[in-house]
Amino acid sequence: MDEVVAFTLKNRLDEANYKKLLNVNSPTLHKFVAKYVEHCNPDTVFVNDDSEESVEYVRKTAIEAGEEGGLAMDGHTYHFDNSGDQGRDKKNTRILVPKGVDLGPAIDTRDRDEGCEEAHQILKDIMKGRTLFISFFCLGPANSPFTIPCVQLTDSSYVIHNEFLLYRPGYQEFIRRAGGNALSEFFRFVHSQGEVDERKVSKNLDKRRIYIDLYHDTVYSTNTQYGGNSIGLKKLAMRLAILKASTEDWLTEHMLVLGIRGPRERMTYFTGAYPSMCGKTSTAMLEGESIVGDDIAYLRRGESEVRAANAERGMFGIIQGVNAKDDPLLWKALNSSGEIIFSNVMVTDAGGVHWIDKGVESPQKGLNYSGEWHIGKKDTAGKDIPPSHPNARFTLSLNSLGNADPRLDDPEGFEIGGMVYGGRDSDTCVPVEEAFDWIHGVIAKGACLESETTAATLGKEGIREINPMANLDFLSVPVGRYIQMNIDFGTGLKKAPLIFSVNYFLKDKEGRWLNERNDKKVWYEWMELRVHDDVNAIETPTGFIPLYDDLEILFRESLHKDYSEAEYNKQFTIRIPENLAKIERVKKFYETQVADTPAILFEVLEAQKKRLMDAKGKFGDYIPPFVLLK
Ligand code: SPV
Ligand code: MN
Numbered sequence: 001m002d003e004v005v006a007f008t009l010k011n012r013l014d015e016a017n018y019k020k021l022l023n024v025n026s027p028t029l030h031k032f033v034a035k036y037v038e039h040c041n042p043d044t045v046f047v048n049d050d051s052e053e054s055v056e057y058v059r060k061t062a063i064e065a066g067e068e069g070g071l072a073m074d075g076h077t078y079h080f081d082n083s084g085d086q087g088r089d090k091k092n093t094r095i096l097v098p099k100g101v102d103l104g105p106a107i108d109t110r111d112r113d114e115g116c117e118e119a120h121q122i123l124k125d126i127m128k129g130r131t132l133f134i135s136f137f138c139l140g141p142a143n144s145p146f147t148i149p150c151v152q153l154t155d156s157s158y159v160i161h162n163e164f165l166l167y168r169p170g171y172q173e174f175i176r177r178a179g180g181n182a183l184s185e186f187f188r189f190v191h192s193q194g195e196v197d198e199r200k201v202s203k204n205l206d207k208r209r210i211y212i213d214l215y216h217d218t219v220y221s222t223n224t225q226y227g228g229n230s231i232g233l234k235k236l237a238m239r240l241a242i243l244k245a246s247t248e249d250w251l252t253e254h255m256l257v258l259g260i261r262g263p264r265e266r267m268t269y270f271t272g273a274y275p276s277m278c279g280k281t282s283t284a285m286l287e288g289e290s291i292v293g294d295d296i297a298y299l300r301r302g303e304s305e306v307r308a309a310n311a312e313r314g315m316f317g318i319i320q321g322v323n324a325k326d327d328p329l330l331w332k333a334l335n336s337s338g339e340i341i342f343s344n345v346m347v348t349d350a351g352g353v354h355w356i357d358k359g360v361e362s363p364q365k366g367l368n369y370s371g372e373w374h375i376g377k378k379d380t381a382g383k384d385i386p387p388s389h390p391n392a393r394f395t396l397s398l399n400s401l402g403n404a405d406p407r408l409d410d411p412e413g414f415e416i417g418g419m420v421y422g423g424r425d426s427d428t429c430v431p432v433e434e435a436f437d438w439i440h441g442v443i444a445k446g447a448c449l450e451s452e453t454t455a456a457t458l459g460k461e462g463i464r465e466i467n468p469m470a471n472l473d474f475l476s477v478p479v480g481r482y483i484q485m486n487i488d489f490g491t492g493l494k495k496a497p498l499i500f501s502v503n504y505f506l507k508d509k510e511g512r513w514l515n516e517r518n519d520k521k522v523w524y525e526w527m528e529l530r531v532h533d534d535v536n537a538i539e540t541p542t543g544f545i546p547l548y549d550d551l552e553i554l555f556r557e558s559l560h561k562d563y564s565e566a567e568y569n570k571q572f573t574i575r576i577p578e579n580l581a582k583i584e585r586v587k588k589f590y591e592t593q594v595a596d597t598p599a600i601l602f603e604v605l606e607a608q609k610k611r612l613m614d615a616k617g618k619f620g621d622y623i624p625p626f627v628l629l630k
Contacts, residue, residue, distance in 0.1 A: 001030055008034040013045045020047040021134070024171075025178040029151065029186070033134060036153055036190055039120065042127035048135040048160070050169040058133065058164065062157040066200040067225075072351030074337035079158050080369045081226045081344055082201040083379075085208070086389050087458045088228040088235065088276075088473070093210040095239060095476055104478045106593040112213065119211045119220035126192045126222065130155040136170035137163055137233055139187070139241065139298075139311045144411030146298045146309040148241060149173055152232045154191040159230050162341060165397045166314035167233050168409070187217050187240050189232025194223035199371070201225060212239045214476055227316050227343065227393065228456070234316065238296060239476040241311070245298070246477045251489055254471045255297040256280050257308050257414060259290030259405055260528040268528045271297050271308050272420040272502075273446070273470040276456030277391075279422065279504050279520065281317040285329050286521050288558075290405040291398060292414060300413065304494035309413035314397045318456075319345060320390050323359030326517045329403050338400045344369050344392040355388040362387055390455035415495075417531035420524075422502040423451030423467065428578040429503040431515055431571050432523035433543040434530055438490045441499020443604040444542065447483050448586045449501075466589040480596030487598065500527050501543070506571065514571050522554045538628050540574050541611035545625060574623040576616045583609050 009018055009030060021033060037045055048054045062068040068077040094110040095103065103109050133154055140146030149170055152163060174186075197203040208223040219236040221229055228235050241252040255271040262268055267290065274280040284294035293310025294317065300307050317330070319342070324331045334340065346354040346368040354363055365374040370385050377385045398404045407414070419441070423429075428450075435441030446469045453463045457473070466472075468479055475482055490496040502523050506514040526546050529535045537544035548568045555563035583605050590597040619627050 001027060005031050005034040008038055012037045013047070017045055017047040020049045023049075024136070024174045026174070026184065028184040029174070032151070032188055033153070036123075037132065040123055040127040040132060040155070040190070040192060041125045042130050042132035042155060044131045046131055046133050048133065048171065050136070050171040055164055058157050058160050061131070062161050065157055067156060067158040068161070068341065069347070070351075071342070071347065071353065075339040076337070076342065076353070077340075078342045078345060078347050078353065079225075080199065080201060082203065082205060083369050084205050085202055085224050085226045085229075086344055086369065087226060087391050087456055089208055089210065089224065090457050090459065090473065092208050093229070094212070096211055096213045098215070102595070103476070104480070104593070104595045106472060106479050107475055110211070115211045116213060119209055119222065122207050122209060122222045123190065123192060123220065126194060127155045133157060133160045135160050135163065136174045137167040138170045138173050139167065139233060139237055140309050141409045141411045142168050142170070142173050143176070144309070144413075145300060146411070146413060147173065148237075148244070149177060149186040150189065150233055150237060151186055152189045152191070154189070154230070154232075156191065156193045156225065156230065158225065158341070159191055162227060162231050162316065162395050163233055165339060165341070165395050166231065166312050166316060168313050185217070187219075187232075187237050189219045189221070189236060191221040191230050191232060192223070193225050193230070210236065212236060212476065214239065214243055227395075231316070233312075234296070235474055238474045241298070242474060242482070243476045246481065246485055250301070251299040251485065252311070253297050253299060253469060254295070254474060255308075256284040256294045257292035257297050257310050258284050258286070258524070259292065259414070260524050261289060262525075262528045262532065263534070266532070268417040268531050269308065269414040270418045270420055270524065270527065271299065271416055272422065273449070274422045275424065275449075275451040275454070275467050275470045277318055277454035278424045278451060278470075281315060282327060282517070283520055283524070285327065285403065286524065287329055287403075288521075289403065289524070291401065291403050292405045292408060293398075298413075299416070299489070301489065301493065302415065306416040306490065306493065306497050307413040308416050309410075310408070313399070313408065314395060316393050316395050319355045319392045319394050320388065321357040322355070323357065325359065329401060333396060333401055334394060339397065341395040342392070343395070344389040346373060346387040355392055356386055356390065416497045418500055418527050419497045420500045420502055420527065421445040421449050421469065422504065423449045423470070424454070424505045425450060425503045426452075426505055426507045428575060428582050429501055429506075429542075430545055430574070431504070431506060431519065432500060432502050432526060433540070433545050434527070434537060435499040435501070435543050438496050438499065439487055439600065440543070440604060442483070442486045442490070443601050444608055445499050445501040446486060447601060448582070450582060450585065464585075466586055478596050479594040480598055483601060484598045487600065498527070498531055508570065518559060521558055522551060525554050525558055526550060538625055540623075540625070540628055541615045542574065542579060542608065545572050548625070569624045569626070572625045574615065574625075574628075576612050576621045576623065579612050580609065
């Protein structure tokens, strides 16, 4: 070890923690740790070796430091963020790139030297009086082609506690990899919550920065606690993983992974990409099916098939709207003892938790992110403060769910039969539709995904945006290159997955939902049948849609629901003007926001436009499915 590094570490770490760090035989790691111990200047340093005592120490510290509070149920804790720090801060999240690198207008970048300098200024002495936690994790299953080793440095026990639940432990993986030939490749995260106020929430939000030093596999996050900004391995690592995947010929996607049961015990695995707050977690939690992951998937090519693994092993899920009737599995988990962190919910006087649309009556008062809360409490603008924040979340480990797939940590991942793209779209796409082929799917379903903004990010809600593969917020390669990577990924594969779109948010002209929440189970079961060529479909200008008879059976058998032909016709009418207008919006996005759009994208859009115009000429603006039955 370099002498200066050894001196710093010996000086700053007590013997036990120094030994734990030295067990990982990596000069690169030691140098990195020494640098930030000196720079951030914590009073003490704690190295997590994944032993039960270490994990317990972090849980205990989270409570003692006031970052979390205890609840009545065993294992449950709560945490609040500053009311201005309750979503991903897109404005202050930047990818740092050297001069001359241009990722295109749709991706927010900043000059690397300037960004690094600013981050380091903010980080200088920021941990004075605090403990620095050092913890090792794996993205993807351990000891597998999917594994990415990561080290997190943070002064927040809440962040580490979340990561315990969300990621596979990595101390042993670091030791194993280091061995004799010094480990040097791993993702690095440096986080500080910064100064906190009397409620223990980050207070210097003007110095909130999330800077991704892309070509150095390092992320700096300061003056924030909200998980999407602070939990290094989640969306911050995703930017690093997207670049890594692009150079190694695989994909990092904003996708759930889910096993759907077909006839005769058959299990078919799907990935599904949805923007934040558009039904990804509730889809992954479909009753009777088998969850592998609900947010981030790594996709690699097998010999002739696509294989997917969950980058994570837990859930940082949205709690608003979770209720006993629609979400029986989550409901049971959230109401059982076991380790769960509730963020930005309301804490009741009895030590329970409440949230918006829980399906039970709201208590009159309680504690929430605004302090003591009561019905009718207003914010400074005179607006009602809801009991919980719309982006309130729960964190739990998938192993605590009854529906977790038994092969969750399989190092080989899962063979994928279908890939699904879904957005928040009130008036254009049908509830479920299969693409004509891989390229049509990647472009017309993935690259054309459009959705309305939600409370998952700071800023205005309900704005319609093109969001390629639901991944735009996290891209670290130019959009056009990313689209091309997706095209290339499945091209030539003998067993390329089928590609589908879903839309859970369709409304009629009066603004009423055209579907119920759990109808998605039928859409997935229909897709499962299509993957195995068990049912026929109707060809439309935009893809293949289900036959009424097949859906009627699935609704009856799976959801015990009568499904009428009138409902079907409303839902599956092809809306020509809306589809044509969408093509124009998509074209404009790729013409103005993307510098390197592959030419094939415009060709696929033109062909789709022509099919829509031809159908319009023959059948008019709104075409009910039976008209297209051959
Ligand atoms: C999302 O917003 O897509 C999430 C939560 O999954 S987080 O990215 O962590 O904010
Ligand atoms: Mn997400």
